[in-house]
Amino acid sequence: MINSSRLKNLKKSLSEILAHYYFLAGRLRNDTASVDCNDEGVPFLEAFVQNQRLEDILNDPCIENELRKSLLPLDMESFSSTLLLFVQVTFLECGGMVVGISATHKVLDTSSFITFLTDWASLARQDDPNFVLSPLNPIAKLLPPSNALPPSPSTKAALSREACVTNIYVFNPSRIALLKTKATSDNIPKPSRVDVVTSIMWKCLTAHSKRRSTLAHMINMRKRVDPPMHAHYIGNFVGLVEASKDETEKDIANMVALIRKGLVKFDNDHGKRLKGDEAVGTILEHIRDKLSLNSRKDYVDFYHFSSWCGYSFYDVDFGWGKPIMFNTIEGKFKNMIMLIDTKDRGVEARVTLSEQDMKMFEKNTELLTYATLKASFPIKE
Secondary structure, eight states: OOOHHHHHHHHHHHHHHHHHSGGGGSEEOTTSSSEEOOOOOOOEEEEEETTOOHHHHHHOHHHHHHHHHHHSOOOHHHHOTTOOEEEEEEEETTSOEEEEEEEOTTTOOHHHHHHHHHHHHHHHHOOOTTOOOOOOEEGGGTSOOOTTOOOOOOGGGGSOOOSEEEEEEEEOHHHHHHHHHHHOOSSOSSOOHHHHHHHHHHHHHTTTOOSOEEEEEEEEGGGTSSSOOOTTEESOOEEEEEEEEOTTOOOHHHHHHHHHHHHHHHHHHTGGGSSGGGHHHHHHHHHHHHHHHHHHTTTSEEEEEEEOTTSOGGGOOSSSOOOSOOOOOOOOSTTEEEEEEOTTSOEEEEEEEOHHHHHHHTTOHHHHHHOEEEEEEEEOO
């Protein structure tokens, strides 16, 4: 059953929010490094799925995975390489509703995406007469484009898009609390959820390897510059933090310390120099660091972590209540691990590995002590 009033409200509020986030209605230029703010608009699709109820999707992750192509907008690269934003609203037979959004990472990182969604939802609700849109502060104002910068390579270049298996694991809050107790040390008295889940995953991923291992964790650089930027600075401003260990390192507390050490190194090498005259040179250094990851993958086990934890996706309310579930389709590459909040402040980890590596990983008894396997499905090339 299609709820026409909700659909009308979403369309109207999207048009209104795009007057503020005007660049999202534009198109990427051929060089893909700049945006033509030509107001061509954002595609908005309406869909209806028969014979499926919301509870089916919530209770069976395999059904959710099969329906992804129906519930989410088309892959933007296959539809148009110049689109910045694509919205699809799908109604289910039970009356449930799915809002699917594709946004290019070239102009929006997770921080910018949640700022946009929160503003859009607030505008749609119309329940606060004092509501003011977030100030539109493009990061480009602080870091203007420069011809000296080559195209930034994706860290995914160090990963391969081959036939793999994705397993979804859930760490509930009580298990995370146990991990935090195990990971606490004099140097790190209060490890975070992401710290401990990343560390236990890293330990279990490398349990059978005899090689050195490196993980790369994507971070929001707004918090790392000096002084820190406000979260409302809009753009793609993420950095890459590295941590490495040899095959003998098995202690969770030490692994948390290695990750934190990587953060400190990033701050010293890049974060404090990302403003002013040093900014362009610092970004060039960071790009070279990314390129070096690809050159090392033949003799180092490399894992790419990306966390969407701590962002308020479960608070996004368009006027008919907060979402029952939020999810992302990121993480289709071999050796990629996506961390996402669950509604009860746990963590869902989407782990993509080769079939051979997954067979060993999913039998790890320490992993199964702290996490529950929610689903498993193949990822095709």
